[in-house]
Amino acid sequence: MTITKDSFDALLEWLDPDRDKAARQYELIRAGLIRIFVSNGLADAEHYADETVDRVIKRLPEIRANYVNEPVRYFHGVARNVLREALRRREVATDVIPERPAFRWADNDLAECLRKCWRALPIEKRELIHDYHVYDGHQKIDSHREMASELAISVGALRTRAHHVRVTLENCVQQCMEANRHKTVVGNHNNSGVRKERQL
C-alpha cells in the first residue's frame, strides 16, 4: 500500500490534534515498535515497525469513528499480529527472502570504528565511561555511588548519563559500520575497466 501524505496526516491527527505532539507520539510509537520486534528476535525490526504503521494507516478510515481506546493500544494489537505472522513464517520453511538481510557486524570493522569514535569523544566523556565500567560487582556499586556523589547527582542520573555517552558512541559506530559496508558494496560492484576507488 502506498502511504500518501493525506493518509499520514490523518494518522497524526488521530494521535493528537496538535501536530507537533502527534509527530512526537508517532516517533515514540515507532521507536517502541522497533524495541518490541528486536526483543522478540526478529531481524530487520524497522521493516516490521513500518509494516505495523502501514496497516494502522490502512485501517484507520474504517475504525476511526468507532474506536474509543487509546491509539497506542490499537498499534499494539496490530504489532502483535505482525509479530505472530513473522514468527510463523520463520517456523515454516519458505522461499520468501527477508526485506533486508540482517547485517551482522564484523569484529575487525567494529574494533576499528569504535577506536575512531572513542578517540572523537571528549576526554571527560571517555573518563566517565572508563570510571563507570572499570570495576565489577560490589566495587562497581560503591564506585558508582562515589561518582554520583562527586558529581552531585543521583546514581540513577549517573546511570542515564553513562547511557547517553554509550548511545553517542553506538550511533557513531553504526554510521561508521554502514559507511564501511557501503564502500564494500560499491567496491564489489565496480566493473573491470573502471578504476576501483577504494576509499579509506
Added chain:
Amino acid sequence: MGQLTGADEETVELRLLGDSAFQEEFDITVDEIAALYVTNQFTGEEKAQVEKHFLESPERQNKVKFIGELLRNASISPTELTEDDTPAVVSETPTVTQSKPSLFERIRSWWGSQPVSMRAATTFATVVVVVGLAFLLRPGGGEPTYQSLELAMASPDRSAGSEIARVKLGWGIDGLRIKLKLPVDAPPTKNYRVRLRGEKVSRQLPVQQQDPQSLTVVVPPNDLTPGSYAIELSGIADNGTELPLRGAYLFVVE
C-alpha cells in the same frame, strides 16, 4: 528472557509504545544485560536463557559485540591513544592528503631568511622550539613519555619532616607517573582504589603497576594544572569493603 506472562508482556509492550522514560530505562537495561553477558556474569540456565531469548536478533548480537568492544576500550586509560591524537571524522568522502612542508622545514626556511643579528638574538628561543618539536614529532612506535615522581604517604597530622614534593611538569609529556610507596601498615589487599584530589579535579586513577611495596599510577597532564594535590588510597577487601588508609600522598604542581 521468555519469562513474562502474557499480561505482563502486554504491560511492558504498551509502556514501550507510550513512555519515553520507560524506553530509555529499557535501553539501559539492555546495555547492562549485554555487559553482564560479555563479562561472563551469567552461568548455567541463566546464560542459556540469555543466549536463547536476549541474543536472538542480529541487532542484539551487534549490541553485545559493541558493549564487549566498548568495555575493552574503556579498560584502557582514557588518555592513552593507540594512534595519533587528532579526533576521528567518520565520513564517506575520501580524505586526500597533500604533502605540505613540515614545521621543521618551514622553520628552517624562515631561519635562513633572517639577518645574522636576528639569528643570534633568537638562537636560544629557536633551539627551545626545535627541541620541543622534536619531542612532539618523535618518530616510531608512539611510546608515551612520562615524568616520574615517587611519593611516600604523609601522616594525617603532617608531622615535622614530611615535606611536600613539588614538581614542574615538562613540556609535551604524556603524563606524570607517580610511584606510591605503600606504608608498612597498609592492609594486605590485592586491590586498591586510588583517588586524585585537587582544586579542579577529583577522580579515580587506574593502577598501572603494583608490587608488594608500591603502586604506580599515571596522571594525564590535563588534570595537573598548577596547585596542590592529594592522592588517597583505599584497600579493597575480598568482600568488596573499602579500607581507607590514614594519610595521603601530597604534592604540588608548580
